Amino acid sequence: MKEDGEISGLSEDGLARRALEDAEKAGMETAWDRLQAQQPQCGFGETGVCCNRCAMGPCQADPFEEGPERGVCGADADLIVARNMLADIAAGAAAHSDHGREVAEIFQKAAENGQESGGYGITDENKLEKVAELFDVDGEDASREELAGELARRILTEFGTHRSGLALIDRAPAETREIWSELGITPDSIGGDLVEAMHRTHMGVGADPVNMLLHGLKVALGDGWGGSMIATELGDIMFGTPEINQSSMNLGVIDENMVNIVVHGHNSVLSEMIVQAAENDRLNSLAEEKGAEGIKVVGLCCTGNEILMRRGIPLAGNMLNQELVLATGAVEAAVIDYQCIFPSLVESASCYHTEIITTSHKSKIPGAVHLEFDPETAESTAREIVKRAVKRFPERNSGRVNIPGEPKSVTAGFSVQSITEALGGSLTPLIEAITAGDIKGAAGIVGCNNPKIKQDKGHIELAKNLLKEDILLVETGCAAVASGKEGMLQPEASELAGEGLRPVLESLNMPPVLHMGACVDCSRILKLAAAMARELEVGIQQLPLAGAAPEWYAQKAVAIGSYFVASGVYTVLGVPPKIFGSSEVVNLLSSGLEEAVGAKFAVEPEPEAAAELIVDHIESQREELGI
Amino acid sequence: MKTVMVKTENCVGCRHCELACSLEHSSLDNTYELFQQKPPLSARIDVRTGIDLLNFPLRCQHCDPAPCLEICPSGAISRDRPTETVQVNDDDCISCGMCAMVCPYSAITFPVYREKMPGTEKVKASAYKCDDCLERRQEGDIPACTEACRTGALEFGEIDEMVSADRDELAVLLTAEASGKRGERRPKNMEKYRELKLKMAGLGPFPASRKEE
Numbered sequence: 107m108k109e110d111g112e113i114s115g116l117s118e119d120g121l122a123r124r125a126l127e128d129a130e131k132a133g134m135e136t137a138w139d140r141l142q143a144q145q146p147q148c149g150f151g152e153t154g155v156c157c158n159r160c161a162m163g164p165c166q167a168d169p170f171e172e173g174p175e176r177g178v179c180g181a182d183a184d185l186i187v188a189r190n191m192l193a194d195i196a197a198g199a200a201a202h203s204d205h206g207r208e209v210a211e212i213f214q215k216a217a218e219n220g221q222e223s224g225g226y227g228i229t230d231e232n233k234l235e236k237v238a239e240l241f242d243v244d245g246e247d248a249s250r251e252e253l254a255g256e257l258a259r260r261i262l263t264e265f266g267t268h269r270s271g272l273a274l275i276d277r278a279p280a281e282t283r284e285i286w287s288e289l290g291i292t293p294d295s296i297g298g299d300l301v302e303a304m305h306r307t308h309m310g311v312g313a314d315p316v317n318m319l320l321h322g323l324k325v326a327l328g329d330g331w332g333g334s335m336i337a338t339e340l341g342d343i344m345f346g347t348p349e350i351n352q353s354s355m356n357l358g359v360i361d362e363n364m365v366n367i368v369v370h371g372h373n374s375v376l377s378e379m380i381v382q383a384a385e386n387d388r389l390n391s392l393a394e395e396k397g398a399e400g401i402k403v404v405g406l407c408c409t410g411n412e413i414l415m416r417r418g419i420p421l422a423g424n425m426l427n428q429e430l431v432l433a434t435g436a437v438e439a440a441v442i443d444y445q446c447i448f449p450s451l452v453e454s455a456s457c458y459h460t461e462i463i464t465t466s467h468k469s470k471i472p473g474a475v476h477l478e479f480d481p482e483t484a485e486s487t488a489r490e491i492v493k494r495a496v497k498r499f500p501e502r503n504s505g506r507v508n509i510p511g512e513p514k515s516v517t518a519g520f521s522v523q524s525i526t527e528a529l530g531g532s533l534t535p536l537i538e539a540i541t542a543g544d545i546k547g548a549a550g551i552v553g554c555n556n557p558k559i560k561q562d563k564g565h566i567e568l569a570k571n572l573l574k575e576d577i578l579l580v581e582t583g584c585a586a587v588a589s590g591k592e593g594m595l596q597p598e599a600s601e602l603a604g605e606g607l608r609p610v611l612e613s614l615n616m617p618p619v620l621h622m623g624a625c626v627d628c629s630r631i632l633k634l635a636a637a638m639a640r641e642l643e644v645g646i647q648q649l650p651l652a653g654a655a656p657e658w659y660a661q662k663a664v665a666i667g668s669y670f671v672a673s674g675v676y677t678v679l680g681v682p683p684k685i686f687g688s689s690e691v692v693n694l695l696s697s698g699l700e701e702a703v704g705a706k707f708a709v710e711p712e713p714e715a716a717a718e719l720i721v722d723h724i725e726s727q728r729e730e731l732g733i
Numbered sequence: 734m735k736t737v738m739v740k741t742e743n744c745v746g747c748r749h750c751e752l753a754c755s756l757e758h759s760s761l762d763n764t765y766e767l768f769q770q771k772p773p774l775s776a777r778i779d780v781r782t783g784i785d786l787l788n789f790p791l792r793c794q795h796c797d798p799a800p801c802l803e804i805c806p807s808g809a810i811s812r813d814r815p816t817e818t819v820q821v822n823d824d825d826c827i828s829c830g831m832c833a834m835v836c837p838y839s840a841i842t843f844p845v846y847r848e849k850m851p852g853t854e855k856v857k858a859s860a861y862k863c864d865d866c867l868e869r870r871q872e873g874d875i876p877a878c879t880e881a882c883r884t885g886a887l888e889f890g891e892i893d894e895m896v897s898a899d900r901d902e903l904a905v906l907l908t909a910e911a912s913g914k915r916g917e918r919r920p921k922n923m924e925k926y927r928e929l930k931l932k933m934a935g936l937g938p939f940p941a942s943r944k945e946e
Contacts, residue, residue, distance in 0.1 A: 145782040149745020173883040686926035
């Protein structure tokens with residue numbers, strides 16, 4: 107049993123702390139319990155010097171340089187660390203890109219089948235035309251469906267192994283693309299570069315740590331300007347480009363009187379249909395028959411972020427809230443797609459009446475109900491899911507329902523388009539405020555939760571320290587959710603901003619933290635950075651801009667950090683990456699890269715110190731730009 | 734006096750020592766079978782995390798005089814003079830637990846799964862602790878845990894010799910500082926790693942020497 111003092115040290119989210127107490131009473135094991143049980147965690151793995159790739163191993167190079175210096179194959183600490191990091195980048199980029207490819211495949215079906223495509227269609231026609239133009243697809247005499255079909259085919263070739271380059275790369279400013287081309291890290295194929303990455307990690311292939319990591323940057327760029335950006339853009343075309351909206355956030359969005367369905371994961375294609383099915387009259391009457399007032403769909407993690415952005419659906423929380431939302435005792439079904447879903451979630455749900463429903467053959471969990479998502483039958487699958495949840499409602503034990511508090515209101519939906527519209531049609535007012543010094547610069551705070559850092563503390567404290575210094579914040583993923591739960595996604599929070607930034611926010615009635623979406627939507631941050639760079643006629647690496655991932659845990663975050671840095675954005679990591687066993691890799695990432703791509707990584711767990719690093723960086727960028 | 738010396742700052746928490754201990758005391762000769770064994774054979778060395786995410790491998794220190802040996806009412810605990818180690822005779826142990834209570838290192842446990850009492854269904858739990866790999870010691874080898882340690886966190890030898898080597902290192906370190914050069918006990922990248930771990934301990938759910946709140 108955890109004592110009061112212990113629980114208060116686990117999360118900044120007050121509702122999460124209350125839910126943790128309930129979880130504890132119910133005997134539910136959480137990520138924090140498992141972290142404790144895992145101590146001590148192996149330092150060889152933590153410093154990146156453990157290689158478990160082949161059967162001559164596992165091998166460890168002694169990071170203290172007293173024991174063995176090389177694995178059986180002859181790889182030293184520098185190579186083992188670089189090999190592991192390349193594999194991590196590849197796994198992260200593959201996760202985003204496989205997600206992007208799935209969206210592209212659904213988009214293709216939507217185009218081919220027209221109205222019969224299981225409910226998927228084209229919502230943002232304007233964006234369809236713009237993206238088609240970028241991909242050099244001529245739509246002059248084509249119908250909307252023909253244009254979409256041709257675009258889908260063109261996009262899907264980028265996931266294959268034809269090394270014909272990625273079209274969206276052209277969005278990056280020429281100054282930035284030149285750097286990539288000189289280093290040989292311009293991605294030529296999403297799939298091809300990924301396969302090559304795994305090839306390079308095999309014994310007897312890559313032996314030069316620097317050469318390995320340069321390929322890592324190439325793979326990462328193929329994620330940011332490829333796989334992820336495709337997921338974002340096609341999602342916008344099919345479901346609508348986000349517009350500024352009002353919604354609510356935290357565990358309090360669970361409604362005691364409703365049938366609650368939590369949609370969790372990262373690819374919102376099915377969740378979009380579930381949201382529609384939950385509005386179905388017949389299902390709502392059934393819910394009333396079962397004693398509920400209606401049906402409520404709430405999001406979790408990045409699937410939640412996507413439907414919040416595009417539809418204003420309330421969001422229950424970020425990664426570490428996934429078990430706690432079940433501890434409200436009022437969730438009838440948790441529907442998951444993929445990524446960041448705890449494999450133990452079925453076990454956690456077994457403390458309550460909640461049914462876990464998996465929907466992707468890629469992401470099955472023993473003990474869960476599996477209803478495979480197929481774009482052609484998505485509408486009926488969604489209805490079946492909602493019906494199952496409704497029928498589950500009478501199983502709820504009202505004595506164990508404990509909704510830990512009231513939701514916070516949030517303003518979300520900041521796409522590059524909606525930001526531009528809010529500014530009156532162009533980014534010029536933003537650039538002018540930056541040039542005048544009212545806004546010193548911008549920082550993208552992104553990434554996950556990690557129980558090694560008190561939940562949300564890294565995000566919130568870094569954000570508050572930067573706002574004070576007149577730095578505008580754009581956020582995605584768990585970071586954006588942390589800000590929402592803290593009340594920082596509402597215009598009233600502009601009082602946290604410094605004297606320069608605050609009046610700008612107030613005149614626009616904007617929150618100080620702009621929620622730009624899910625973690626694949628870090629591509630929106632790239633797009634915004636590119637647009638700002640064009641406006642100022644410089645490369646991204648010259649902008650007064652920084653990135654941060656204070657509580658990152660995922661390989662996807664390694665890929666995002668790498669494409670931020672490779673694109674010219676100085677990036678501060680909170681949790682130390684698994685590289686400290688190699689002085690060569692540490693030196694490369696924390697200084698060598700500066701010369702190569704004009705940006706580098708820093709590691710700083712303490713939020714206040716991380717804020718100082720970012721402020722100093724932004725000041726020096728301003729000085730160099732002469733503003 | 735020969736003993737195992739622990740350098741906590743070098744312990745990365747890999748637990749190779751625990752695995753080597755289990756394997757050494759098992760009749761099996763490979764880890765694959767060891768993991769299949771039910772109930773599992775627990776190790777006699779235990780790596781635990783203390784403050785600031787620093788680790789310490791706890792084991793019997795083979796004290797002399799040994800509190801466990803002094804208090805044992807059945808004479809089950811004795812000293813092996815040639816190796817100067819403290820040993821348990823399972824047959825004489827009456828499982829009273831006194832030795833565990835007085836042990837300053839919490840090195841003694843009573844796992845219940847070990848052997849069935851002859852003629853009964855009762856499972857005898859006798860005192861279970863590090864024997865310093867008696868057979869290996871008798872053959873002049875070092876204990877399995879020390880052999881398995883890759884980072885020098887566990888070192889076996891004459892204590893005075895090990896202390897003397899430490900003094901040499903310390904003297905270099907202190908004079909380096911006095912002469913204005915930066916003395917380094919560890920490679921620079923590992924110093925940075927340690928510094929970051931210290932900060933992480935302050936931000937997470939673990940005991941730390943300093944917390945912001």
